[in-house]
Amino acid sequence: MKVPALIMAGGKGKRMELAVEKPLLPFLGKPLIDWVVDAVKSARQVSGFYVVTSGNAPETEAKCLREGLRVIRTDGVGYHDDLVQAVLKAELLRPVLIVPCDLPALTGKFLDKVIDAFAESGKDALAVFVPIETREKLELSVSSTDEHKGVWYAVSGVNIINGARVRDEGKIDTAAIITEDVEVLLNINTQKDLAIAEKIMRKTC
Amino acid sequence: MSPVKAIKTFRDLLSFFTIIPLGKTEDFVLTTAEYIYLFPVVGAFIGLLGAAYYYASRFLLSYLLGFVSLFVWTPSGFLLMLLPAVMTLAFLLVLSGLQHFDGLVDLGNAVGLGNLEERRAAAHKWTVSYKGAVLAIIVEFVGIVGLFFLDVGSAFGAIIVAEVAAKLAMVTIAVVGKPTHKGLGSIFLENAKRTRSLVAYVLAGLVAVLLLGLTGIGVILVSVTLGVLMGQVGKSVFGGVSGDVMGATNEVVRSAVLIFVAGVLLL
Numbered sequence: 001m002k003v004p005a006l007i008m009a010g011g012k013g014k015r016m017e018l019a020v021e022k023p024l025l026p027f028l029g030k031p032l033i034d035w036v037v038d039a040v041k042s043a044r045q046v047s048g049f050y051v052v053t054s055g056n057a058p059e060t061e062a063k064c065l066r067e068g069l070r071v072i073r074t075d076g077v078g079y080h081d082d083l084v085q086a087v088l089k090a091e092l093l094r095p096v097l098i099v100p101c102d103l104p105a106l107t108g109k110f111l112d113k114v115i116d117a118f119a120e121s122g123k124d125a126l127a128v129f130v131p132i133e134t135r136e137k138l139e140l141s142v143s144s145t146d147e148h149k150g151v152w153y154a155v156s157g158v159n160i161i162n163g164a165r166v167r168d169e170g171k172i173d174t175a176a177i178i179t180e181d182v183e184v185l186l187n188i189n190t191q192k193d194l195a196i197a198e199k200i201m202r203k204t205c
Numbered sequence: 206m207s208p209v210k211a212i213k214t215f216r217d218l219l220s221f222f223t224i225i226p227l228g229k230t231e232d233f234v235l236t237t238a239e240y241i242y243l244f245p246v247v248g249a250f251i252g253l254l255g256a257a258y259y260y261a262s263r264f265l266l267s268y269l270l271g272f273v274s275l276f277v278w279t280p281s282g283f284l285l286m287l288l289p290a291v292m293t294l295a296f297l298l299v300l301s302g303l304q305h306f307d308g309l310v311d312l313g314n315a316v317g318l319g320n321l322e323e324r325r326a327a328a329h330k331w332t333v334s335y336k337g338a339v340l341a342i343i344v345e346f347v348g349i350v351g352l353f354f355l356d357v358g359s360a361f362g363a364i365i366v367a368e369v370a371a372k373l374a375m376v377t378i379a380v381v382g383k384p385t386h387k388g389l390g391s392i393f394l395e396n397a398k399r400t401r402s403l404v405a406y407v408l409a410g411l412v413a414v415l416l417l418g419l420t421g422i423g424v425i426l427v428s429v430t431l432g433v434l435m436g437q438v439g440k441s442v443f444g445g446v447s448g449d450v451m452g453a454t455n456e457v458v459r460s461a462v463l464i465f466v467a468g469v470l471l472l
Contacts, residue, residue, distance in 0.1 A: 028389065029232020035388065042387060107387040137330065180326045182386070202234065203308065203448045204328045205386035 001119040002047040003094075003160065005040050005111075006086050009033055009064075009101040010054030010076045015143065015189050023060040025188070027104040028198055032188065033060060035104040037069070042108030045115040046097060052086040060101075079157070084166050092163040100157030102188040105201055110183040114158060121175035124162040128177045128184050129153030140196055141189045148176045156184035214240055218247045224302040238393040241379060242402045244372035245409035251300065252368030256361045259293040263357070290352035293364065294345055297459070306341060308452025312442060313340030321444050325385070328449050344460050351463025359470055362416035367462040370428035373409040374458040375451045376402055377432025382439060382446030390447050420469050424462050431458050 013022025023033035033051070040049050051069050053061035054076025064071050072089050074082040079100075087096055097115060099106070118126040127146065135142050135154050144155040153176075165172055179185075182204050186197040206214070214236060220229035221237040230236065266288055270281040298306050314337035315324040327334075348367075355363050379397030384390035409428070413421030432454060439450035 026231050028234040029230070030235060039387070105386070105388055109387060181322070182325070182329055185329070198234075200329045201389050201448075202304075203311065203452075204325065205384075205389040205447060 001095075001115055002045050003097045003115055003118075004090075004092055005043075005046045005049035005097040005099055006072070006083065006090075006092075007033070007036055007040060007049055007051045007099050007101055008079060008083065008157070009051050009060050010057050010074055010082050011079060011101075012056045012076070015141075016191060021057045021060050022188075023057060023101040024063065025194070027188070027194065028201065031063075032104055033064075033101045036099060036101050036106055039103075039106040039108050039111060040099060043111040043115075044108065045112045046108075049099075050086065050090055052082055054082060083161075087161075087163045087166045094163055095160055096163045098157070098159040098161065100187070103157065103184060103186065104188065104197065105182050105184075105186045105205055106158075107183055110181065111158075114160065114177060117177055118160040118175065123173050123175045124165050125172045125174040126160045126176065127174055128156040128158040128179065130156055130185050130187075131178065131180065134180045134185065135187075138185075138196060138200070140185075140187070140193050143189050148174070148178070153178060154187070156187060158184055214243070215247075218243060219250070222247050222251065223300050225300075234389070235392065238389075238396050241376055241393060241397045242405040243408075244376050245369045245405050245412065248369040248372030248409075249365055249412050251297070252365030254300065255293055255297050255368060256364040258296045259289050259352075259360055259364055262292045263289040286353050287349075290349045293352060294349050297368070298345070301455075305452035305455040306345075308449035309341045309344055309456045310337040311449040312438070312453040313337035315442050316340070324442055325444070328443065328447065341456075344456050348456075348460030348463045351460065351465070351467040354467040354471060355463070356470070359417075359466070363463060363466040366413045366416050366421060366424050366466070367459045369409050369412050370424050370462045371455040371459040373405055373425070374428045374432035374435065374454045376405045377429050378436045378439070378446055378451055378454050381433055382436040382450075385439075385443050385445035385447045385450075390445070393451075394446060417466065420466060423469065424465065427461055427465050428458050431461055 009023040016022055024031045040046055050072045051064045052072050052074055054074050056076040061071055072086045074085040083098055114128060129148060132142050132154050142154050145152050146155050188194050188197055216227045217229050217233035217236040219225055220227055220233050266285055270279055270284055273279055274281050310333055311328040314334045315327040316336055318324045318327055376397055379394045380402055382394060384394045410425050413424050435454040439446045
């Protein structure tokens with residue numbers, strides 16, 4: 001199964017209190033978004049991708065355009081709203097892989113695994129979760145959480161959703177991958193997350 | 206390479222391997238990966254610091270122990286062999302910010318755990334299991350024993366060459382190994398697979414032979430053999446070579462070389 005991907009890079013990154021836009025924040029010297037773009041490019045089952053930007057991240061948008069990447073601009077209201085808007089703008093009315101720009105340890109191999117799991121599940125959506133305790137033990141921040149089968153998890157931001165049903169999200173039966181894998185564990189929301197994630201990346205990657 | 210670039214590169218490499226606050230460029234980790242063939246040069250510098258520390262501690266201890274034994278009997282000969290050995294090993298560990306040591310602990314933690322996912326997850330937890338602790342202590346103990354038996358004259362070359370050989374083994378494992386992860390690790394490993402990595406072997410060989418003569422050739426063989434072997438260990442424990450496995454290799458090879466050189470000189 002091949003799916004298109006959307007890289008979400010239009011957030012404000014307000015939790016970081018940064019001088020630069022979050023997607024451009026250097027992680028081990030390379031901008032966060034470059035790590036993610038490399039991962040998406042190397043995924044065998046991703047047919048192509050767009051970078052979703054907004055007025056919140058003009059420099060990110062300029063960089064992507066300079067590099068010849070396809071960009072979709074959204075209103076920058078929030079992760080979910082921007083996602084719906086991007087899916088509709090690009091008319092991706094089929095399964096779409098959603099990837100946030102703040103997962104520097106992500107790999108193409110991992111994304112292929114997610115796509116396989118989605119295909120097997122037969123559902124209209126799939127979300128990748130990380131146990132809250134795993135992030136807490138590593139002293140990583142836990143900001144967005146979601147419930148799956150009565151248990152709360154940290155949201156990794158990696159999802160697959162059937163674009164044809166993007167408007168009824170919430171009512172969609174969602175499959176889940178719950179994992180401690182470093183690829184989605186190292187989600188960067190704060191300066192402290194960045195320091196810890198760089199350390200873990202040097203050790204385990 | 207211009208002199209300014211060379212100095213910056215060396216500073217980045219030292220920042221990667223030590224806690225010396227030299228200032229560094231933002232992408233010093235990627236620079237380190239790019240210049241992996243210069244690892245033995247950094248090793249020689251670190252070894253030189255280690256050797257200096259060894260002699261300084263020995264010198265100070267000889268006075269201190271001499272003074273103490275004026276009043277009470279102390280096994281000063283024995284202590285003069287043991288204490289500098291322990292202190293120098295500790296110095297090298299602290300100088301590296303314990304990062305390689307930490308890799309050794311993580312490797313020990315992961316050995317014997319059920320499946321690959323569990324073993325990989327064990328590497329990014331901050332906990333230490335008894336297996337990790339035991340492995341790390343044994344490996345460092347071997348190094349201390351090696352240093353203990355080295356005489357004052359040969360310790361200089363041995364400490365430097367051990368550090369050079371340790372860094373060379375990191376190059377070897379990166380040359381032969383497959384990454385566990387297509388991110389940072391693969392950047393190191395891909396850089397190592399270029400022909401310029403031969404420079405690392407030439408430089409390490411030169412330093413080893415210059416300081417230890419024929420024994421130096423033996424040291425290089427030990428380094429290469431252990432580098433390849435640790436690649437196999439990494440593959441079976443973590444499914445490939447990660448930063449932890451490279452760090453563990455540094456520790457294993459340093460200790461092995463110290464005991465090897467001590468053994469050759471004693472025989």
